[in-house]
Amino acid sequence: MKEFTSGKIAKPFKAIPLLDHWEKVLEMTKPKEWSPHAMFAATRMFASSLDQYRARVFYEKVHYYY
Secondary structure, X not given: OOOOOOOOOOHHHHOHHHOXXXXXXXXXXXXXXXXXXXXXXXXXXXXXXXXXXHHHHHHHHHHHHO
């Protein structure tokens, strides 16, 4: 996600919201190093695929870095 600028997101990344321990897997992707385009794409993806509680956890954990 470090060099992502446009196009489709990798399929393994799309599977992260479906995992039980998605928070730990997400941390392995190093959100601190994501490009702004990757952050936007990830935010859209997680906001649309997570419930209200889990989306809030995503915002608190990932957007903390920005």
